[in-house]
Amino acid sequence: EVQLVESGGGLVQPGGSLRLSCAASGFTFRNFWMTWVRQAPGKGLECVANINKDGSDEYYVDSVKGRFTISRDNAKDSLYLQMNSLSAEDTAVYFCVNDLAWGQGALVTVSS
Amino acid sequence: QPVLTQPPSVSAAPGQKVTISCSGSSSNIGKHNVRWYQQFPGTAPKHLIYENDKRPSGIPDRFSGSKSGTSATLGITGLQTGDEADYYCGTWDNSLNVWVFGGGTKLTVL
Numbered sequence: 001e002v003q004l005v006e007s008g009g010g011l012v013q014p015g016g017s018l019r020l021s022c023a024a025s026g027f028t029f030r031n032f033w034m035t036w037v038r039q040a041p042g043k044g045l046e047c048v049a050n051i052n053k054d055g056s057d058e059y060y061v062d063s064v065k066g067r068f069t070i071s072r073d074n075a076k077d078s079l080y081l082q083m084n085s086l087s088a089e090d091t092a093v094y095f096c097v098n099d100l101a102w103g104q105g106a107l108v109t110v111s112s
Numbered sequence: 113q114p115v116l117t118q119p120p121s122v123s124a125a126p127g128q129k130v131t132i133s134c135s136g137s138s139s140n141i142g143k144h145n146v147r148w149y150q151q152f153p154g155t156a157p158k159h160l161i162y163e164n165d166k167r168p169s170g171i172p173d174r175f176s177g178s179k180s181g182t183s184a185t186l187g188i189t190g191l192q193t194g195d196e197a198d199y200y201c202g203t204w205d206n207s208l209n210v211w212v213f214g215g216g217t218k219l220t221v222l
Contacts, residue, residue: 035211037211037213044114044200044213044214044215044216045149045157045200045202045213045216046213047202047210047211047212047213049210050210050211059209059210060210061208061210062208095156095157099159099162100159101158101159102156102157102158102159103156104156105156
């Protein structure tokens, strides 16, 4: 069974940092592009970042460029999202996604 | 604002058919395949349609997709109350170099 399981969400103060992880199983992780998608409370979906199969290319939505970094470890079947300089506008559920499945999401709340 | 344009809501009676439109441009839908996603309240989205018109295993053939030019359409026939959900379209955008979504359409089965 294809599974994507996010971890690392939580409450963080404005200006703080957080690192999300996504553990993949049930498929050959290195064969797929990976994506982080977020959904603010009551809002629609927004792609935050994409990374290609071997991690050599990364793409970001303008609102997170310079603050967020997507990375992957194909040996560990894992995807990451390092989030720095967080603000209230980053409060959302963050989903790990590929062509096969969506994770259950990790809630990130930025508040003092 | 979402890059792709969807109607905020659609509704129809049980057993009827509904279509949801997704409008884009030459930098996204005009050049790339479209995906559709279904999301029930409080849950993660799931893949509904990929490569414009293909259904992942387990998705009933009541759901269909099509694409023409810079627009795509999701069709749902034989509507059931269990189809009430939010539906999103998505594709790659060459200008933004990121995956883009529509704003989502809330389906109500009256």
